[in-house]
Amino acid sequence: MQRAEMLEVIALFNKGYKEAALEAIHKIELSDPKNLDTKYNYALMLGLAGNHVEEQKKYKEIIEINPKDCDALVNLAVSLNETTNYKEAVQYSSEAISINSNIAEAYEARGIAKQHQDLVEDANLDLKKWLNLKIKNVNTKYSDTLIECLELIKINAIYETEKKINTDRIRLEEKARRIVESLKKIPSEYLQTNNIGKKIAFKLNRFYLAYQQKDDKEINEIYSQITALLLDKIEQPNKIKNIHNKKIGVISTFKYHPNLFIIEQLKQIDKNLQVVLIIINNPKIKLDGIPTNFKIDHVNISPDNLNQVVQNISNQNIDILFMPDIGMSIESQILAAYRLAKVSIMGWLHPVTSGSKNIDYFLSGELMETLESESQYTETLIKLPGIGLKINPEPYISTTIKKLHDKQKNEHLMVGCLQTPFKYHPQYDYILIEIAKKIVKVKFKFIKYQDELDEKLRKRLTLEFEKNGIDPSIITFQDRLNKENYRNFLKTLDIALDTLGWSGGNTTLDCLGAGLPVLTLKNNFMRSNHTAAIYKLIGIEELTSTSPEELIEKIYTISLNNEYLKKIRCQIYENFLNIKSECYISKFINEISLKN
Incomplete structure (x- = not known):
């Protein structure tokens, strides 16, 4: 009877009645709480419905009943990756591998988790094991090229030095060019076998490449060619045709x-x-x-x-x-x-x-x-x-002119460093050091993002500060906050320092809505100039610098003049309220x- 009920529930779910199906399977589970088939189907439905937290609970219940259930261990690791619980994902996928070292999906889940932890060498090894298991029964003539494709995931989120960025960049570009030529020799039917070409393409996320802050045109063209070849999809630029369908x-x-x-x-x-x-x-x-x-x-x-x-x-x-x-x-x-x-x-x-x-x-x-x-x-x-x-300023407004006038001076100059860790390029670390040398009482407030990346950035900055004889305790990492608490946090700061080379967009708008001055530095890439452009729109350009030396001097000058700081806060707030823009994309x- 229960099997027939389960088939009906699965059919209901597949027809799109997800809530009704989940209610029904919950009732089935209550009648037999130890039934593993029911729990499996329940977990699968929860995952497909996007409820990964409850999905994970179900898999943990299965593992409690049967600790050596590799399918549950792997599925749990996959789900944990979806919710960015990467440490746990590594734990459970490793348990599955210790039980059975031939489960490709376990290496895949662990590789993805390690990639997000910025352990790109370890991730590469795991994904190579995944791929070897996937293609072991397929013609091996082209396997070396496919395995080499996975070398392209070796893009760190956080780098220790600019020299390491440059070395890795050269290696990556040379390898990518070779891979393009090798992929052109692989027959279409080989890449289509078990969708292996597509599965590799889905691993080659180049998101962090842009944060190396180079001209990415050529390397993105190469990656795009590789993606198209793996998908067996030759890029065909299309001439603009008559628009008729509206x-x-x-x-x-x-x-x-x-x-x-x-x-x-x-x-x-x-x-x-x-x-x-x-x-x-x-x-x-x-x-x-x-x-x-x-x-x-x-x-x-x-x-x-x-x-x-x-x-x-x-x-x-x-x-x-x-x-x-x-x-x-x-x-x-x-x-x-x-x-x-x-x-x-x-x-x-x-x-x-x-x-x-x-x-x-x-x-x-x-x-x-x-x-x-x-x-x-x-x-x-x-x-x-x-x-x-x-730009609609209303959603960003979080203070009033009176509060800005009444803001008390902090004992230290509180500098907000409000962006994600991978946006902080090592070539600009010295600017924090120079600010700390000029301003005795200063604190830098970063925002936590992800443990592994936070720790890599903290370690890099700590080493640089100690090398220069500066107490690294002036750097702190604030826990992530909900919207209301984040806005209250902004009000405790004196200024914010833009992420140099990768300027803030939404973060800058949050700051302007709080009357918080953002000090920024222009350069030749558009991604560096968001804040400077917004300042032009509101008629305030004195907080934009064109050289690091000018930026450091401006921050030092502000630290000496609290009356100016009050004045510029109010000016930013009032001008931002009256910003003019239109729906240009429309x-x-x-x-x-x-x-x-």
């Missing part, structure tokens, strides 16, 4: 972007244009203020269903495709390898060229770019007004849609 597609792979960015920027798209927002590999979220001409699709993609997903998107006959965050995830890099619309556009939420011939336009802002910028993009660069975005898409 359908706009938007693909986002980053869970915060639909609410934080996309709806706001696209709300002035012509109401006669149909917009389909495709949210990739993220749970369903409540979206506020959706225009009536928008349709929302949630899609999960993997190596095994990629062909079907691409076909489904292509079948929608999208005229203009907007991908605001190519590079933020491997899924966005994969989808950029396909021609999914007549015209494809990317935004600057990951402010680096895609390298793909299938992306036609890069939408940026004229205040962030330089005269030489075009040479840094494979796409046609479009310099929209300002920073290219509509306007650009509307114009493209009218072309014959």
